Amino acid sequence: MIKISVFYPYKDGAAFDIDYYVNRHMPMVRDTIGAACKGIAVEYGVSGGAPGSHPPYVAMGHILLESAQALETSFAPHLPKFLADIPNYTAIEPVIQVSEVKLQ
Amino acid sequence: MIKISVFYPYKDGAAFDIDYYVNRHMPMVRDTIGAACKGIAVEYGVSGGAPGSHPPYVAMGHILLESAQALETSFAPHLPKFLADIPNYTAIEPVIQVSEVKLQ
Numbered sequence: 681m682i683k684i685s686v687f688y689p690y691k692d693g694a695a696f697d698i699d700y701y702v703n704r705h706m707p708m709v710r711d712t713i714g715a716a717c718k719g720i721a722v723e724y725g726v727s728g729g730a731p732g733s734h735p736p737y738v739a740m741g742h743i744l745l746e747s748a749q750a751l752e753t754s755f756a757p758h759l760p761k762f763l764a765d766i767p768n769y770t771a772i773e774p775v776i777q778v779s780e781v782k783l784q
Numbered sequence: 785m786i787k788i789s790v791f792y793p794y795k796d797g798a799a800f801d802i803d804y805y806v807n808r809h810m811p812m813v814r815d816t817i818g819a820a821c822k823g824i825a826v827e828y829g830v831s832g833g834a835p836g837s838h839p840p841y842v843a844m845g846h847i848l849l850e851s852a853q854a855l856e857t858s859f860a861p862h863l864p865k866f867l868a869d870i871p872n873y874t875a876i877e878p879v880i881q882v883s884e885v886k887l888q
Contacts, residue, residue: 683827687840702886722887723787726852729880736791736881748830776833777840782806783826 681718681781682751684743688772689736690725696738697769698724705765706741712761716754719744738772744781751778785822785885786855788847792876793840794829800842801873802828809869810845816865820858823848842876848885855882 688696702722710720721742725735745751766774792800806826814824825846829839849855870878 682830685827685844698886706887720887721885723789723883724886726786726882726884728882735883736879737883740789740883775840778830778832779827779839779841779844780830781825782802782828783810783824 681784682745682748683779683781684745684751684755685777685779686741686743687737687775687777688739688770689775690734690738691772692734694738694772695770696772698722698739700769701739701741705769708765709741709743709758709762712758713743713745713754716745716750717743718746738770785888786849786852787883787885788849788855788859789881789883790845790847791841791879791881792843792874793879794838794842795876796838798842798876799874800876802826802843804873805843805845809873812869813845813847813862813866816862817847817849817858820849820854821847822850842874 706720706722710717723740725738725740727733727735743755745755810824810826814821827844829842829844831837831839847859849859
């Protein structure tokens with residue numbers, strides 16, 4: 681299983697509409713990918729390792745795909761559509777990671 | 785639900801024993817936390833957003849807890865034990881994030 685993780689770095693004063701992200705953006709991503717999408721997940725940053733510290737990321741979104749093949753055929757072609765929706769919830773530029781799920 | 789994410793930044797040439805991490809470290813963390821641990825997960829970095837680029841993180845580990853209360857009572861007291869095991873699989877210093885799970 682392949683996981684695409686999208687990290688939004690925490691920035692003092694930078695807005696992030698978590699409700700839009702959870703209820704509109706990520707479901708749109710899932711529905712656009714279709715059957716190749718094996719799951720979506722969202723986390724909202726609370727803190728870093730020290731209580732009360734800023735989290736490294738204000739939010740993180742994850743997309744599960746069955747294979748690297750699906751990344752190419754079912755995700756990459758829609759990337760412009762996904763990116764075009766970002767200004768609707770934040771001005772933060774995300775960091776992207778593609779991972780192999782080893783344990784879940 | 786609360787998620788503790790442990791990110792190991794990718795560094796050229798830095799070793800990371802993913803088998804030890806998946807099969808020994810994370811199960812030890814889960815067993816030490818006990819019933820308060822609602823799940824563990826591990827991802828191994830493949831690439832960044834651009835195919836063939838280095839992933840931001842060589843590996844990521846996640847621990848699910850039912851509440852912020854469990855973080856204090858069932859996780860924090862064991863942190864020295866968890867940290868003491870890191871040299872058995874890497875010399876990379878991890879970045880830690882505590883998040884609220886909004887969608888899973």
